Every structure is written in structure tokens, then in C-alpha cells.
Amino acid sequence: MAKISFVDLKRQYESIKPEIDAAISEAVQRADYILGADVELFEKEYANFCGAKNCVSVDSGTSALHLALKASGVKRGDEVITTPNTFIATALAISFSGAKPVFVDCDSESYNLDVSKLEVAITKKTKAIIPVHLYGQPAEMKQIKEIADKHDIKIIEDCCQAHGAEYRQKKLPVTDVGCFSFYPGKNLGAYGDGGAVVTSDNEFAERIRELRNYGSKIKYYHSCIGFNNRLDNLQAAVLRVKLNHLEKWNNARRKNARIYNELLEPYGVITPKELPNRKHIYHLYIIRTNLRQQLMAALTNAGIAFGIHYPVPIHLQEAYNELRLKKGMFPITEKISGEVLSLPMFSELKCEEIQEICRVVGNSVS
Numbered sequence: 001m002a003k004i005s006f007v008d009l010k011r012q013y014e015s016i017k018p019e020i021d022a023a024i025s026e027a028v029q030r031a032d033y034i035l036g037a038d039v040e041l042f043e044k045e046y047a048n049f050c051g052a053k054n055c056v057s058v059d060s061g062t063s064a065l066h067l068a069l070k071a072s073g074v075k076r077g078d079e080v081i082t083t084p085n086t087f088i089a090t091a092l093a094i095s096f097s098g099a100k101p102v103f104v105d106c107d108s109e110s111y112n113l114d115v116s117k118l119e120v121a122i123t124k125k126t127k128a129i130i131p132v133h134l135y136g137q138p139a140e141m142k143q144i145k146e147i148a149d150k151h152d153i154k155i156i157e158d159c160c161q162a163h164g165a166e167y168r169q170k171k172l173p174v175t176d177v178g179c180f181s182f183y184p185g186k187n188l189g190a191y192g193d194g195g196a197v198v199t200s201d202n203e204f205a206e207r208i209r210e211l212r213n214y215g216s217k218i219k220y221y222h223s224c225i226g227f228n229n230r231l232d233n234l235q236a237a238v239l240r241v242k243l244n245h246l247e248k249w250n251n252a253r254r255k256n257a258r259i260y261n262e263l264l265e266p267y268g269v270i271t272p273k274e275l276p277n278r279k280h281i282y283h284l285y286i287i288r289t290n291l292r293q294q295l296m297a298a299l300t301n302a303g304i305a306f307g308i309h310y311p312v313p314i315h316l317q318e319a320y321n322e323l324r325l326k327k328g329m330f331p332i333t334e335k336i337s338g339e340v341l342s343l344p345m346f347s348e349l350k351c352e353e354i355q356e357i358c359r360v361v362g363n364s365v366s
């Protein structure tokens with residue numbers, strides 16, 4: 001067992017136990033397990049939190065992306081642009097829709113899609129672009145929107161790591177559609193899988209509502225080939241409790257990131273940069289070093305958990321062999337995948353723990 005875990009969900013539960021236990025108990029007693037009261041209330045509360053008109057909850061972030069693509073009319077023969085430096089679910093959702101994922105390399109400072117390489121990737125077949133707000137830092141949405149509007153391409157924001165992150169003072173999503181994951185380890189996490197599509201487009205929200213519920217608005221009447229992708233009421237009950245703490249938890253993560261940045265400064269590892277006009281909510285705290293092998297060994301020895309996000313860029317994953325993309329095609333993503341390391345990051349992480357982690361990092365790389 002690691003002395004310091006990567007994410008400590010038990011510590012978080014202990015801090016809100018009475019509220020969670022009461023919410024679960026009430027939901028169980030109400031017995032409205034599917035599309036129940038908590039689902040309805042959570043959708044209102046989360047839409048409100050995001051400053052959007054609608055939130056349609058679903059059973060995962062992957063489903064949110066998939067249904068958003070479906071509702072945008074993306075189909076076989078189309079192309080959808082995203083970055084190879086993301087969790088594979090972004091690309092999987094594109095594949096589920098029948099479209100082909102087209103990748104644009106990431107930028108070496110923000111780790112998000114490099115806007116300067118976006119326009120050349122657009123073809124007549126491009127129907128949508130999925131910018132990913134990776135690690136909790138918003139992508140360069142102003143320029144992405146300008147390019148998408150010019151070519152009449154739909155934007156679907158992958159906000160799965162960015163609950164409560166802000167771009168130019170506005171919470172994500174900043175365009176029409178944002179997809180969220182409530183996987184337990186995310187900044188807002190359920191006690192199982194969950195997700196949501198957040199949108200200010202009422203018609204789009206209605207299409208997602210139908211798609212998540214067997215293609216049905218009225219029970220036993222089906223207007224399209226839909227799915228069973230609903231969020232459980234029990235998960236919604238948990239999420240409603242946790243949503244009340246999200247802003248405070250995000251700010252605690254930001255404070256932890258500041259402490260890390262300061263303590264790591266002397267050691268020559270590359271620390272994350274919060275770019276102008278952004279509120280980064282540090283879903284992950286990523287450092288880069290070309291001494292990763294020895295750093296990993298030192299952390300393991302000291303009982304400190306860590307992660308690599310992500311060790312294999314999507315275009316080099318076996319699952320995407322059929323795209324015939326070669327090593328060298330997305331050099332920044334490939335380079336950083338060999339250098340990134342994620343240190344423990346969660347709201348309840350203590351200052352002494354960060355100090356200990358930084359001591360171990362310092363001793364191993366300097």
C-alpha cells in the first residue's frame with residue numbers, strides 16, 4: 001500500500017459522510033431508481049453551476065460524447081477532429097458514431113490541441129471538432145471557435161477533466177455543447193460511472209434526452225434508434241451532495257498546485273502553467289522530466305503513488321492500427337508521452353504530504 005495515494009476517495013467520503021449517507025438513504029427509500037427526483041434536481045443544479053440552460057445526465061463521459069456526436073448528425077463517412085493527447089474515450093466516442101477520428105497535435109505548453117495546426121486538418125468531410133480541456137486547463141476556445149465557425153463545423157467540448165474550469169471568466173462549456181464524466185476520480189465524481197451533456201441549445205438537449213432513453217420521449221413510443229444511457233438516481237443523489245463542495249475542492253486543488261509549483265521550482269522539472277484567461281482546476285498535476293525512469297523508481301521506493309497520463313498516444317494504440325498512423329506524425333504528443341508524470345493531486349492532500357513528495361522528487365532528479 002502506498003503511503004501517499006494518487007487520489008484518496010475514502011478521505012473525501014469521511015469529510016462528507018453524514019450528508020452522503022442521508023442522501024443515499026433517502027434515495028433508496030424513495031425507490032425512484034430510474035430518472036428519479038435526484039436526477040431531475042441534479043440536472044437543474046449542474047446546468048446552473050455551469051451557467052448553461054440544460055444538463056442531460058447520462059451513464060458515462062464516453063456516452064455523453066457519443067450521444068453529442070449522434071445528436072449533431074455525425075455519421076459514417078464523416079471526420080471528427082480531436083487531439084491524440086487525451087484519454088482514449090474521446091476517440092472511441094468518434095468511432096462509435098461511425099466517423100473517423102482525425103488528430104491534431106497538442107501544444108507543448110498547454111498540452112491541449114495546437115490551434116495553429118487545426119485548419120490544415122479540416123477537409124470537406126469534417127463535421128465536428130472535439131477540443132479536450134486536458135488535465136483541467138481550458139483549450140484555446142476563442143481561436144477554435146473562429147476556425148469552426150468559418151468552416152461551419154460543430155464544436156463538442158470534452159470537459160471530462162474540467163468541471164468548473166473557466167475560460168475568460170466563463171465556466172465550461174464556453175460554446176454550445178460540453179460533455180462531462182463523473183467517473184469516481186474526476187473532480188466531480190459519482191460512486192460509480194456517470195456523465196452529462198451540458199448545452200444551452202434546448203433542441204439539442206431534447207435530442208440527447210431521447211437518445212439516452214431508448215429513443216423515446218413518451219413511454220413505448222420511439223422516434224429514433226436510441227440507447228440505454230441514463231444516469232442512476234443513486235449516483236445523482238451522491239453528485240448533488242458533492243456538487244455543493246466542488247468550488248471549494250477545486251480551489252483546494254489550485255492551492256495544492258501552487259505549493260507544488262513553488263517547492264519544485266529549484267529542481268528543473270517542468271511544472272504546469274496556468275495560461276492567461278484560464279482557471280485551471282488541476283484534475284491532474286503533471287510534471288515533465290527526461291529522468292522519468294529514475295523518478296518513478298524513487299517514488300515507488302518512498303511509497304508515493306503516481307500516474308502517467310498518457311503512456312501511449314492514441315494514434316499509436318493497437319486499437320487504431322486501422323488508421324495507419326505512424327510514429328513521428330504527432331511529435332509533441334509523442335515527446336511528452338515519454339516525459340509526463342502525474343503526482344498525487346486531490347483536495348484533501350495535506351501540505352506535509354506535498355512537501356514529502358517534493359523532497360523525493362528533488363532528491364531523485366537533481
Ligand SMILES: *Cc1c(COP(=O)(O)O)cnc(C)c1O
Nearest residue numbers: 060061062087089090160181183
Ligand atoms: C474520463 C474521460 C472521458 C471518459 O469518461 P468516462 O466517464 O470514463 O466514460 C473522456 N474524455 C476524457 C478527457 C476523460 O478524462
